Amino acid sequence: MIKLAMRLLRQRPGTSIATLVALAGGVMILMSLAVFVQSGLQFKPEPKQFAAADVVVAHRHITVSTKEFDGETTTSEVPLPEGTVPAGLADQIRALPGVTDVQAVGVQGGRASAIAIKAPAGTHAAIDKLATEAGVESYAGDERGWAEWSTSIEARSLLVEAGSAFGGYVVLLIVFVVAGTVGLSVRHRRRDLALLRAVAATPSQVRRLVVAEAAVVGLASAVIGVPAGLWATHWTHDQMVARGFLPADFPIVNPALGAVVAIALTMGVAVLAARIAARRVARIRPAEALGEIAVEPPKGGRIRLAFGLLTLAGAGVSVFFAAGLSGTAALAAAIGMLYLFVMAIALLAPWVNGFAARVLAPVLRTVWGVSGDLAVANLRANAKGMSAVLSALVLSVGFGGSVWFLQDNLQRQTVAQSRDGMLADRVVTAPRGLTAASVAKVRQIPGVEAATGVRRTSVVVRIFDGAEPAVARAADPAQLASTMDLKVREGSLAGLTDGTIAVSALQASSSSWKVGDTADMWLADGTPVKPRVVAIYDRGLGFGDVLLPQSGGTYDELLVRTRGNADQPLAAFGTVTTAGQLTGQLSRDLAVSAWLNKLLITVMVGYAALAAGNTMVMAALARSRELALLRLAGVTRRQVRRMVNAEQVGLLGTALTVGAAIAAATLIAVVHALTGTFLPYIPPLGWVIVLGGTTALALVTTILPVSRLLRTPPVRAAGTKE
Amino acid sequence: MNDMLAVRVEGLTRTYTTDGQPVTALAGVDAAFARGTFTAVMGPSGSGKSTLLQTAAGLDRPSSGRVWVGDTELSKLSETKLTELRRDRIGFVFQSFNLIGALTVEENILLPSKLSGEKPDWHWLGSVIERVGLTNRLTHRPAQLSGGQQQRVAIARALAVRPDVVFADEPTGALDTETAAEVLALLRSMVDEFGQTVVMVTHDPVAASYADRVLVLADGRIVRDLPQVGAEKIAEVLATRWKA
Ligand SMILES: Nc1ncnc2c1ncn2[C@@H]1O[C@H](COP(=O)(O)OP(=O)(O)OP(=O)(O)O)[C@@H](O)[C@H]1O
Ligand SMILES: [Mg+2]
Numbered sequence: 001m002i003k004l005a006m007r008l009l010r011q012r013p014g015t016s017i018a019t020l021v022a023l024a025g026g027v028m029i030l031m032s033l034a035v036f037v038q039s040g041l042q043f044k045p046e047p048k049q050f051a052a053a054d055v056v057v058a059h060r061h062i063t064v065s066t067k068e069f070d071g072e073t074t075t076s077e078v079p080l081p082e083g084t085v086p087a088g089l090a091d092q093i094r095a096l097p098g099v100t101d102v103q104a105v106g107v108q109g110g111r112a113s114a115i116a117i118k119a120p121a122g123t124h125a126a127i128d129k130l131a132t133e134a135g136v137e138s139y140a141g142d143e144r145g146w147a148e149w150s151t152s153i154e155a156r157s158l159l160v161e162a163g164s165a166f167g168g169y170v171v172l173l174i175v176f177v178v179a180g181t182v183g184l185s186v187r188h189r190r191r192d193l194a195l196l197r198a199v200a201a202t203p204s205q206v207r208r209l210v211v212a213e214a215a216v217v218g219l220a221s222a223v224i225g226v227p228a229g230l231w232a233t234h235w236t237h238d239q240m241v242a243r244g245f246l247p248a249d250f251p252i253v254n255p256a257l258g259a260v261v262a263i264a265l266t267m268g269v270a271v272l273a274a275r276i277a278a279r280r281v282a283r284i285r286p287a288e289a290l291g292e293i294a295v296e297p298p299k300g301g302r303i304r305l306a307f308g309l310l311t312l313a314g315a316g317v318s319v320f321f322a323a324g325l326s327g328t329a330a331l332a333a334a335i336g337m338l339y340l341f342v343m344a345i346a347l348l349a350p351w352v353n354g355f356a357a358r359v360l361a362p363v364l365r366t367v368w369g370v371s372g373d374l375a376v377a378n379l380r381a382n383a384k385g386m387s388a389v390l391s392a393l394v395l396s397v398g399f400g401g402s403v404w405f406l407q408d409n410l411q412r413q414t415v416a417q418s419r420d421g422m423l424a425d426r427v428v429t430a431p432r433g434l435t436a437a438s439v440a441k442v443r444q445i446p447g448v449e450a451a452t453g454v455r456r457t458s459v460v461v462r463i464f465d466g467a468e469p470a471v472a473r474a475a476d477p478a479q480l481a482s483t484m485d486l487k488v489r490e491g492s493l494a495g496l497t498d499g500t501i502a503v504s505a506l507q508a509s510s511s512s513w514k515v516g517d518t519a520d521m522w523l524a525d526g527t528p529v530k531p532r533v534v535a536i537y538d539r540g541l542g543f544g545d546v547l548l549p550q551s552g553g554t555y556d557e558l559l560v561r562t563r564g565n566a567d568q569p570l571a572a573f574g575t576v577t578t579a580g581q582l583t584g585q586l587s588r589d590l591a592v593s594a595w596l597n598k599l600l601i602t603v604m605v606g607y608a609a610l611a612a613g614n615t616m617v618m619a620a621l622a623r624s625r626e627l628a629l630l631r632l633a634g635v636t637r638r639q640v641r642r643m644v645n646a647e648q649v650g651l652l653g654t655a656l657t658v659g660a661a662i663a664a665a666t667l668i669a670v671v672h673a674l675t676g677t678f679l680p681y682i683p684p685l686g687w688v689i690v691l692g693g694t695t696a697l698a699l700v701t702t703i704l705p706v707s708r709l710l711r712t713p714p715v716r717a718a719g720t721k722e
Numbered sequence: 723m724n725d726m727l728a729v730r731v732e733g734l735t736r737t738y739t740t741d742g743q744p745v746t747a748l749a750g751v752d753a754a755f756a757r758g759t760f761t762a763v764m765g766p767s768g769s770g771k772s773t774l775l776q777t778a779a780g781l782d783r784p785s786s787g788r789v790w791v792g793d794t795e796l797s798k799l800s801e802t803k804l805t806e807l808r809r810d811r812i813g814f815v816f817q818s819f820n821l822i823g824a825l826t827v828e829e830n831i832l833l834p835s836k837l838s839g840e841k842p843d844w845h846w847l848g849s850v851i852e853r854v855g856l857t858n859r860l861t862h863r864p865a866q867l868s869g870g871q872q873q874r875v876a877i878a879r880a881l882a883v884r885p886d887v888v889f890a891d892e893p894t895g896a897l898d899t900e901t902a903a904e905v906l907a908l909l910r911s912m913v914d915e916f917g918q919t920v921v922m923v924t925h926d927p928v929a930a931s932y933a934d935r936v937l938v939l940a941d942g943r944i945v946r947d948l949p950q951v952g953a954e955k956i957a958e959v960l961a962t963r964w965k966a
Contacts, residue, residue, distance in 0.1 A: 007824045198781055200809035200834035202802045287782040
């Protein structure tokens with residue numbers, strides 16, 4: 001059976017290579033993803049600072065429990081980069097019998113950043129109990145590393161978060177593509193398989209044959225995919241290290257398990273898809289082999305139509321859902337919505353293609369004449385066969401067009417907000433921060449009109465289904481209105497005093513807070529607070545989602561509004577930069593942090609485009625007989641070529657229109673949610689890439705193979721081979 | 723059952739449904755094909771010839787009626803059993819696209835025995851291959867053969883398992899007169915020399931004149947059952963308009 005499978009595969013190298021490429025690409029992407037996620041999950045930080053301690057008490061995450069609608073409670077952990085523990089806990093622990101040494105580290109105003117303890121194993125349970133009662137955690141043995149905040153722990157969160165936000169979609173995409181490609185490769189061999197059935201093969205033999213083929217291609221794809229996956233993992237690792245996402249010494253796990261998982265998943269999907277396709281093929285009446293044309297199964301049934309319309313409705317509803325989320329969650333929701341749209345289109349593709357053929361008929365006829373006529377007939381007849389092409393193209397255009405441009409919009413808006421909202425013209429920073437006393441002195445400098453100390457921090461806020469960290473600024477409210485304009489839309493910053501906060505419109509809607517409401521949140525050190533919301537402002541991307549009042553303590557930077565002649569005296573307090581330089585730095589930082597998202601999107605769009613191309617090549621190569629018959633019937637080579645061009649314009653035009661509509665819907669919904677504008681920004685180069693890319697795809701995947709087919713004399717092509 | 727009969731059909735009907743409209747391809751056909759005979763099935767286009775062949779050969783199931791191959795009744799067989807029966811006891815030759823392009827001539831001929839997992843009868847195969855004149859073409863691919871040669875490979879494959887009956891649907895439809903004559907002579911000699919049973923659909927009175935018997939179909943019914951006659955007589959019979 002395997003031998004026969006190999007022989008049949010060799011007969012159609014185009015189809016086999018297309019399947020091979022899709023599978024190998026899947027193995028490569030899945031493998032790298034699996035390696036990074038596994039590295040994140042298995043990461044155990046080495047205790048360094050606390051290597052000598054037996055137990056460390058620290059506060060590194062908040063556990064939030066939420067009641068679900070169904071009454072069940074779910075808990076989620078939110079990391080706390082600046083968490084502290086009560087310093088008094090050290091004395092309580094010291095009082096425990098058996099504890100030999102207790103040291104509170106980084107004590108400041110009754111709080112310590114951690115408590116290091118030397119104690120025998122028997123006392124650990126008692127220490128843990130005390131820590132839990134105080135709302136903090138204890139870390140013993142291997143776990144001690146978690147008590148030290150390090151870039152590696154941050155990198156770990158990034159790997160796990162990015163993995164969980166995108167991993168599912170990547171897997172879904174690969175399943176979609178692999179299943180589609182394998183299914184199509186089986187369908188293209190209907191005639192061979194029908195002949196086999198007629199001559200001598202039982203349905204189960206045909207099934208085994210098809211599955212054996214998928215397995216052979218799957219194994220071959222592993223041979224290519226695993227080295228490619230190794231390379232991709234190395235490349236991504238180097239890039240992430242170079243861009244500061246990952247410390248160079250972050251341990252990356254042995255890729256063996258990742259490779260096994262990737263191969264198992266890809267092979268599993270391929271074989272399953274082959275089985276499903278084979279079941280359908282095995283059921284064809286062997287008499288079909290006698291027919292002149294391998295009959296395409298009839299257009300999808302009513303169930304498919306119903307499911308398609310239902311999915312479309314779901315996608316429509318999800319627009320509103322995605323619009324209600326923020327940040328990464330919104331981005332992930334936008335991709336989810338995109339998938340719903342693409343799935344709806346995939347289900348409705350036969351009808352979309354048929355409808356498009358009817359709408360485009362007059363245009364194609366006018367422009368291409370007889371060839372256009374033939375093209376319309378083909379588009380209509382192949383409405384179902386071209387479904388896979390339509391869905392893959394819509395996926396790549398929809399994806400590239402929305403998620404990629406969404407990144408651009410976010411960056412642009414963030415920079416614009418921080419530029420427009422910055423009323424100060426100088427920024428002073430000092431390596432050890434600036435005290436409230438320095439701020440008071442700066443305000444005395446002649447030429448300084450206003451100065452505001454700002455500390456960059458984060459808070460953990462409750463959102464509807466748990467809690468998430470939010471970017472926050474703690475600022476001296478005294479002269480705030482003169483140094484930054486947050487574009488307050490409700491309430492007033494004048495009321496910003498202790499026990500109150502101002503929040504961005506986005507945060508307010510995510511947490512459903514209104515002016516006058518009490519916000520439920522935690523400060524960066526883990527202290528739970530319940531401040532009152534006094535103002536809601538628009539410029540959250542540029543200035544953080546939460547603004548806390550802070551008069552006293554130290555600030556990270558000082559925003560100074562001058563008459564332009566105070567640089568020299570200001571230099572005494574720290575490094576002076578202009579606000580313009582600050583914005584420039586911000587946009588560079590954003591470009592770096594957007595890189596990872598863009599990489600993920602590029603991989604997904606690239607893979608979707610590859611799938612579209614693959615399908616088109618397969619479809620084009622399967623047409624040799626049909627084109628030969630056309631030529632024997634008197635259609636000239638030039639007319640055939642024009643016909644193919646017209647078909648491409650019809651098909652790609654439809655895909656571009658539908659894809660662009662989906663991208664626009666996604667983009668507008670999310671950009672509106674994040675920035676308040678209805679008009680998304682699309683860089684001119686973006687248009688060029690989307691349109692140029694699609695045209696190039698059509699050229700490479702259809703027009704060139706068809707030209708090659710046209711070079712063989714039609715009589716030969718009309719012969720034995722289909 | 724009668725040992726002398728290779729195939730028998732009784733009350734055979736077949737209705738297709740296209741766009742909700744029923745189309746009757748066979749409207750009740752009774753026929754029997756004796757062993758060692760060569761029957762030609764003729765009739766106007768759309769009269770149900772291919773459908774008759776396909777249902778009699780177990781490639782398609784009738785809407786009603788029964789089919790016996792030897793003494794096996796087909797309607798009770800599962801798809802797998804039916805396939806096994808086709809592979810062991812029935813041979814086919816279609817008008818074109820008979821061969822799998824990926825396989826050589828020899829592999830195509832051996833395909834049924836390979837799929838059944840049974841040892842081929844080399845002695846028999848040798849004589850068939852010699853008779854169809856393909857001895858020095860065994861390693862070629864179908865694409866490297868002429869149309870007539872391809873049909874001869876198909877005949878060799880059909881005969882490879884020493885079937886009870888060979889069904890051929892317009893086996894010479896795509897061939898020129900000379901090549902067609904070659905293929906027809908081959909079929910004739912299979913009947914005469916090896917005692918094979920052949921049922922062949924054809925539009926060509928000359929082709930039909932190679933047969934021992936001519937069945938004429940019109941609108942899904944047998945309207946004439948002629949003994950061996952000359953090509954002119956057959957052409958004459960066909961020229962009459964048949965009323966259903
Ligand atoms: N798969 C099918 N679906 C629907 N109708 C069919 C199908 N196959 C055959 N028919 C119809 O059944 C009738 C008999 O067809 P059949 O192919 O048996 O005719 P035929 O005598 O072999 O014709 P020809 O000489 O043209 O080959 C025709 O009306 C045909 O349209
Ligand atoms: Mg016919």
